[in-house]
Amino acid sequence: MSAAQLPERVVVIGGGRMGAGIAHAFVMAGAEVAVVERDASAAKEARDRILTSVERSVLRGATAPDPDRLLVTVTWEALSGAGLAIEAVPELLGLKREALRRAEDLLPVDAVLATNTSSLSIDTLAEGLQRPGAFLGMHFFNPVPASTLVEIVAGTATATTAAEDAARWVASLGKTPITVRDSPGFASSRLGVLLGLEAIRMVEEGVATPDDIDRAMTLGYKHPVGPLRLTDMVGLDVRLDIAEYLARELGPRFEPPELLRRMVAEGMLGQKSGNGFYDWTATGPERR
Secondary structure, three states, rough: OOOOHHOEEEEEEOOOHHHHHHHHHHHHHHOOOEOOOOHHHHHHHHHHHHHHHHHHHHOOOOOOOOOOEEEEEEOHHHOOOOOEEEOOOOOOOOHHHHHHHHHHHHHHOOOOOEEEOOOOOOOHHHHOOOHHHHHHEEOOOOOOOOOOOOEEEEOOOOOHHHHHHHHHHHHHHEEEEEEEEEEOOHHHHHHHHHHHHHHHHHHHHOOOOOOHHHHHHHOOOOOOOOHHHHHHHHHHHHHHHHHHHHHHHHHHHHOOOHHHHHEEEEEEEOOOOOOOOEOOOOOEEEEO
């Protein structure tokens, strides 16, 4: 991978699991990276998250990046001079729109602005932006360091040059870009969520245990992770939000199972809460 093919400065808005993973990818590729967080406490957590991920990569044999090329801050002026900004705040339309508009006001006019949304419409998110031609989706996958796919999602107004630049930058990270047009769920979420919802219905109906359903897909179809373990990793609340959005946009085949709604209501959110379809409080996920 070549840092020369990346923007000199990349800004990630939001340093949660996905934002930290995206920052990690660009830092390891040699770019100067700034992560903007909402407050000092969140900024410290984001920095620790990124540095832990970097340390793991170095222990696996990767070249250690220059620590001075990573900045985690609460100051939005970090966007000044960036060639690429990627919004990675929670999957809430209003919150994302607010972050995108604020970022656009501070970015250079020739910068590309991206969202890491996994399902929300690029055209809807672009409403109110002054430069929609420079806006697109860059959907990274969790966990970012280990995942090789990135969806480049082109909205109606997205300029061809912006999509081409994004695809080139993704390739420079050592990942593979695919380009899809803006549509609910894009390619990956539309298919992946449908599989995950059906797996949850099977648990609900007592067809098989979560572990056996996951084994059916990992051993029978060579999926690297089963749909229920993946749901735990993504977050049951995130999967529920996406399913509800897709049900509104695409119809009842995406209607969330009652089991999913009940688990979220009870705080069983998967890996981040310590329990979901698996128990994550042990060393590794254990079947419930």
